[in-house]
Amino acid sequence: MTNMMLPIIAGKDVKQLDESYIQFSGISSIDLMENAGRSFVTWYEKQSFSSRKHIYVFVGPGNNGGDGLVIARLLQNDCRSIILVCMEVLEKCSADFVYNFHRLPIEVNVIGYANWTQEIEENSVIIDAVFGVGINRPLASRYMYLIQKLNHVGGVKIAVDIPSGLPADYSKNSIAFQADYTATFQFPKLSLLFPEHAREVGELAVIDIGISEESVCRFSKQRFFLRGIDIKAYHKHFHKFSHKGDFGKVLLIGGTIGKTGAINLAGYAALRTGSGLVTLAPQISDPYQFQTIVPELMIFGGKDDLNLRGFDSVAIGPGMGIDVDIDWFVRILDEVDKPVVLDADGINLLARYPKLLDYLPKNSIITPHLKEFERLVGKSKDHLERIQMASDFAIHHQVIIILKGAHTLIAMPDGRQIFNSSGNQYMATAGSGDVLTGMIASFLGQSYTPENAAICGVYHHGLAGEIASQTKYRGMIASDIINAIPKTFVQLDII
Numbered sequence: 001m002t003n004m005m006l007p008i009i010a011g012k013d014v015k016q017l018d019e020s021y022i023q024f025s026g027i028s029s030i031d032l033m034e035n036a037g038r039s040f041v042t043w044y045e046k047q048s049f050s051s052r053k054h055i056y057v058f059v060g061p062g063n064n065g066g067d068g069l070v071i072a073r074l075l076q077n078d079c080r081s082i083i084l085v086c087m088e089v090l091e092k093c094s095a096d097f098v099y100n101f102h103r104l105p106i107e108v109n110v111i112g113y114a115n116w117t118q119e120i121e122e123n124s125v126i127i128d129a130v131f132g133v134g135i136n137r138p139l140a141s142r143y144m145y146l147i148q149k150l151n152h153v154g155g156v157k158i159a160v161d162i163p164s165g166l167p168a169d170y171s172k173n174s175i176a177f178q179a180d181y182t183a184t185f186q187f188p189k190l191s192l193l194f195p196e197h198a199r200e201v202g203e204l205a206v207i208d209i210g211i212s213e214e215s216v217c218r219f220s221k222q223r224f225f226l227r228g229i230d231i232k233a234y235h236k237h238f239h240k241f242s243h244k245g246d247f248g249k250v251l252l253i254g255g256t257i258g259k260t261g262a263i264n265l266a267g268y269a270a271l272r273t274g275s276g277l278v279t280l281a282p283q284i285s286d287p288y289q290f291q292t293i294v295p296e297l298m299i300f301g302g303k304d305d306l307n308l309r310g311f312d313s314v315a316i317g318p319g320m321g322i323d324v325d326i327d328w329f330v331r332i333l334d335e336v337d338k339p340v341v342l343d344a345d346g347i348n349l350l351a352r353y354p355k356l357l358d359y360l361p362k363n364s365i366i367t368p369h370l371k372e373f374e375r376l377v378g379k380s381k382d383h384l385e386r387i388q389m390a391s392d393f394a395i396h397h398q399v400i401i402i403l404k405g406a407h408t409l410i411a412m413p414d415g416r417q418i419f420n421s422s423g424n425q426y427m428a429t430a431g432s433g434d435v436l437t438g439m440i441a442s443f444l445g446q447s448y449t450p451e452n453a454a455i456c457g458v459y460h461h462g463l464a465g466e467i468a469s470q471t472k473y474r475g476m477i478a479s480d481i482i483n484a485i486p487k488t489f490v491q492l493d494i495i
């Protein structure tokens with residue numbers, strides 16, 4: 001099981017998962033709810049806002065509301081005032097809700113929604129335990145009204161499991177709670193990873209509530225969440241007799257006048273990811289005029305006699321421009337006898353001349369951002385459709401699609417969809433994608449399989465961004481990401 005990434009389970013299957021785990025482990029559903037509430041509170045107490053005095057907990061009629069009751073009970077202490085607002089009468093609530101309602105300490109101030117008239121104090125915490133994965137119809141007007149109101153008051157807002165109103169597996173079709181933090185149980189629900197839900201989800205924390213990996217893994221073989229603890233298994237180990245050749249020879253094709261930075265960044269990133277030798281092949285008439293600020297990089301001149309087979313990996317596209325000779329491009333794809341990495345203008349060329357896809361070696365890695373993806377694969381109405389289109393494309397053409405963004409998707413040719421957990425908003429900066437290309441090309445050149453190169457490249461890239469942003473915040477630039485790459489190996493204990 002240790003080699004297994006965390007599966008993402010459909011919201012509709014969560015009940016079944018609970019039941020199967022309860023059967024398998026012998027614990028009761030009440031214990032499971034207690035674990036969920038306790039894990040949430042452990043997470044809560046570590047946050048900077050945990051010393052705030054006023055906590056409002058809004059509870060709906062199901063087990064998400066039940067979690068809210070456990071949380072209210074466990075958060076109650078002398079330094080805090082807890083105000084619990086119940087949306088429904090007890091007769092309408094789940095059995096585990098009712099059980100936990102009767103366990104509330106007297107100090108918790110319980111108010112029925114109909115009687116709740118009080119204004120929310122400034123500097124409060126608002127905990128949303130109204131609906132979780134069990135939402136099954138459009139919100140009734142009283143719920144819409146509540147959510148609208150909560151979205152307009154100040155304070156720190158936290159969603160339990162999922163922001164109320166969001167469906168677990170598809171895009172929202174009406175209003176939903178806008179959380180600053182979403183503390184989701186056991187695995188992220190798919191919709192928490194959609195860019196269109198950024199405002200509702202806020203910062204995402206995945207909280208282990210003790211359901212065994214075996215139970216979770218039984219429910220999904222298709223969608224996975226990639227975390228730091230998974231990465232070591234995908235890496236190669238190098239021993240003390242390893243030499244420059246073992247670390248691979250990488251060729252990066254791209255870079256035209258005015259756009260030489262992209263290929264430089266990719267090359268520098270490949271070196272920092274561990275490549276032994278990195279050569280740039282810029283697409284300018286006199287490549288020896290090409291400027292590089294990195295002395296360890298080599299420059300190849302005379303593109304016609306490029307011996308592609310002398311390289312362990314080839315990446316094409318950063319800063320290349322699309323005014324290239326198509327016959328030359330076909331020759332490159334035709335001659336490379338192994339999967340390539342295609343990025344930027346490499347992708348734009350594919351989009352312009354789809355016939356080129358026939359020449360692409362199997363298991364090649366294509367790394368579009370959302371705009372490039374749209375050019376290559378087409379428009380989508382929302383992220384769910386986009387994910388499906390990426391997956392279909394990867395299966396049909398037997399390539400790996402890396403759809404870049406928050407929670408970058410890696411769509412594998414066998415249909416698996418892997419969502420990345422590392423990275424942050426500061427990585428949305430010029431050249432960040434070129435760095436990723438260089439990193440993936442580097443791992444490929446070190447003889448990682450294309451699948452492992454994609455997984456390691458994407459995770460380390462995000463982690464390098466996180467590390468660099470600790471000191472640079474919104475002033476972070478792509479070179480900072482490159483400089484942080486070595487630290488990712490240290491942090492993940494990859495030697």
Ligand SMILES: NC(=O)C1=CN([C@@H]2O[C@H](COP(=O)(O)OP(=O)(O)OC[C@H]3O[C@@H](n4cnc5c(N)ncnc54)[C@H](OP(=O)(O)O)[C@@H]3O)[C@@H](O)[C@H]2O)[C@H](O)CC1
Nearest residue numbers: 033061062063064131132133134135136137138139161185
């Ligand atoms: N393994 C885990 O992750 C665990 C999760 N837990 C928590 O349980 C919830 C899921 O609980 P569930 O009871 O299935 O669902 P909800 O609480 O989200 O909501 C169900 C109730 O809400 C009513 N409902 C649904 N949609 C609407 C609507 N639009 N308007 C009004 N009311 C609605 C529904 O009513 P019915 O008439 O359909 O019965 C239910 O009353 C999960 O998210 C976690 O928070 C467990 O605590 C531990 C294990």
Ligand SMILES: [K+]
Nearest residue numbers: 128131160162
């Ligand atoms: K919720």
